[in-house]
Amino acid sequence: MAEAPLLRTPLHGEHAALNAKLVPFAGYEMPVQYPSGITAEHHAVRRAAGLFDVSHMGEFDVRGERALDFVQHVSTNDASKLEVGQAQYSTLLNHEGKLLDDLIVYRYTDRYMLVVNGANKDKDWRWVSQFADQFGVELTDRTDDIALLALQGPRAQEILSRLTGADLDAIRYYRFAEGEVDGVHATISRTGYTGEDGFELYVAAADAPRLWRRLLEAGGEDGLLPAGLGCRDSLRLEMGYALYGNDLDEDTSPLEAGLGWVVKPDKGDFVGRDSVLAVKAEGPKRKLVGFRLKERGFPRHGYPVSVDGAEAGIVTSGTVSPTLGDGIGMAYVPAASAKPGTEIGIVIRGQAIPAEVVRPPFHKEGTVRKD
Template sequence: MKRTALYASHRRLNAALAEFAGWEMPVSYSGILAEAQAVRRAAGLFDVSHMGVIEISGAGARRAVDGWVTCDVASLPEGRARYGLLLNPAGGILDDLLIYSLAPDRLWIIANAVNAESDLARAQAHSGAGGRLVPHFGHIAILALQGPRALAIAADATGRDFSTLRRYGFASWRADDEEWLASRTGYTGEDGLEFFCPAAAAEGLWDRLLAAGADRGLVPCGLGARDVLRIEAGNVLYGHEINEETTPVEANLMWAVRLEKGDFIGRDAVRRAQAAEPARRLAGLAMEERAIPRQGAPVGTDGEATGVVTSGTFSPTLDRAIALAYLPLAEGAPGRPAWVALRGKRRRARTTSLPFFRHPRQEGS
C-alpha cells in the first residue's frame, strides 16, 4: 500500500488506518462523528494527499484540456479553480476533477486517487502535442483545513491572510524554492482551504496548523468524517454516485458542463441525455427509522423497488440516517414517503431536497 508524507503523523496520533484506493489512509482519530461535528462547529484537518495532481503546461495546454473536460478551461482566470468532469464518448462519468489555473500556459488537474493513473493515461492520449504532462503523484501533499474557524487558524499558522480569496480562488507562493498553493475549496460543505505543498514540508505544515488550532477546537479528521460531511453536503463521490454508467444529467452535475464552449469528449451524448427526460436522478433520502442505508440497497416509493442507494451514513448534524440514491425522476421529488430495503426489511424514509445540510452563512451565495 502507498503511504502519504503524513503517514508517521497519523501513526503518532493513533489513527485507525485502512486501505483506500491503494493508499493506507486514516479513517478516524477520535471517532468519525466527533470529528464530523468538530468540522461543523470549529475546524478539522484532513490529509488528502492520496489525490493525484497532474500538471499540464504549454501554449496549447488549455485547448487540450478543454477537449476532454466538461467545464470551460479557456476562460478560467489565473488564480482560480473550476470543477469539471471527464466523460467517455457515451457521456458516462470517468472522473470528477478540479482544474487549477496557475498561469496562462500552466494548469493543475486534481484527480481522485482511484482514477489518477487512468486519468493521466487519458490526458496523455487526448492531449496529443497540446501540452506537456507531469504527474506529481506522491510528491505534492494536500491538506484540507475545513470549518468555520479554518481561515483564522490558517492565518495564525502561516502568517498569510486567505480571507480575500473567493470560493474556488487560490493563492500560490514559493518557499525554499518550492511551490505552495492554498485554495478556498473543500468537500465538506464548510468554508475552508486546501493546501498543496511539497511532500517534505507536509509534516511541518500539519503540525503548525494543529498547533494554531489547538485552542480553537481544531481536530485531525479521517476519511470517515470526510465521507459523512460530503454526504451531508450532497457532494458526489466517484464509485458511488458517479461512474461510467451515470451521466451528468442524472447526477445533477450539469452545472459543471459547458455544452456551448466547443467540442469535448461526451458532449453529443450529454446533449442527447439532456434533451430526453432522464430515467433516474440523484435524490436525497432521510430515514424515519433507525437504520443506515448502505450502497446498493434497493429503494422504492411504492410496491416495487425502483431505485438504489449510492451512499448512506448517519448524519450527526441532522441526528438521523441519510442517503443519496438514484430514483425515477417523478419519485425523487422532495417530501415523498419512500423505503429502503436493509437486511431483509423495508425501512421507512422520506425523499428530501439536496443538499441535506447547507451552512447558514453560505445561503444565497
C-alpha cells in the same frame, strides 16, 4: 496475482504517531479515524476545525500554447471562463458520455492543474495522456511530488492566519493564491468538501509532515482535531456532495447524477458531448436524489430502494447524520420519482423504511463561503 502493496502518503508517519486507525483507500493506507472517533471529528469540523490528509489525490500539470484547448476537450465545464487564480469543478467523460471522474481545474499564470480522485488517478492519467499530442501540450503527473492538506471548519481561517502572511480574505470561494505557510511554499485554495469554510494547502511532499504538526499546534486551543476518512464521508454526505465510486461511476451520465450544471455543450466540442446531448434530448431515465428517513434506521450503500412497493433503485451513499440525528443518503431512482417530497422506501433488513426525497444539502447551516 498478488495485490499491489498499499501506498503511503507523505503524512503516513504522522497518522501512525497519532494512533490513527489505518485502512486501505484508493490504493493507499489512509486514516479512517483517530482515537477521538468519527463523531467527535465530525463535530470538530462543524464547530471548530479539522485537518485532513488528502495527499492521495492526483495532480496533473498541463502546459503549452494550447493548454486551454486541451482542457476544454477533455473536461465538460467551460475552462475559458477561468481567471488566473480561479478553480472550477468539472468532469471527465468517456466517448459514451459516461463519468470517468469528477475533478477540479486550477488556472495558474503559466499552466493548468487538474486535480483528480486518488482511486482514479492512474486511469485518468492514461485517459488524458492520449490527447496530449493532438494539442501539443506537456503533461506532468506531479502526484508523488505534492502533499495536500485540507483545513476545514469555521475557525480554519483564524488558525491558518497564524502561520501565513497571505491575504486569506482575498481568496474567495473556488479561488487560490500562492504564498508561504510557516515558511513553506504553498498553493492555498478555498474549495472544500465539507460544507464549512476552509482551505487546501498544496505543498512539496517533504514539507508536509512539519506543516501538519505546526497546524495542529496552531489550532489546538481552538478545538482543531486531525480528521479521517470516516468523518470526511459523513460531512460530505450531509451536504449532498457526490463521491466517485459510490454515487458516480462509468455507467452513469452526468445528467443522471445531477451534474448537468458543469456540462457546457455550447463551448464547442469535447469528449462525450454528442452522447450527453442525446441523453438531454431524451431525458435521463433515472436521477440521483437525496433522501431522509422518516423513521429510525441506518441506510447504507447498496441497500435497495422501493417505489410503490417495487424495487426501483439502490442507495449509493447513506449514514445517520451526526449533525441531524436522522438517516440520510443518496440514491438513483426513476426520473418520475425524483421530485422532492416523493415518498420512497429504503429496504433495511427486508423492511421498507419510509423516506422522503429531499433536495440537498441536508445540513443547511454550514459556513462555506460562496462569495
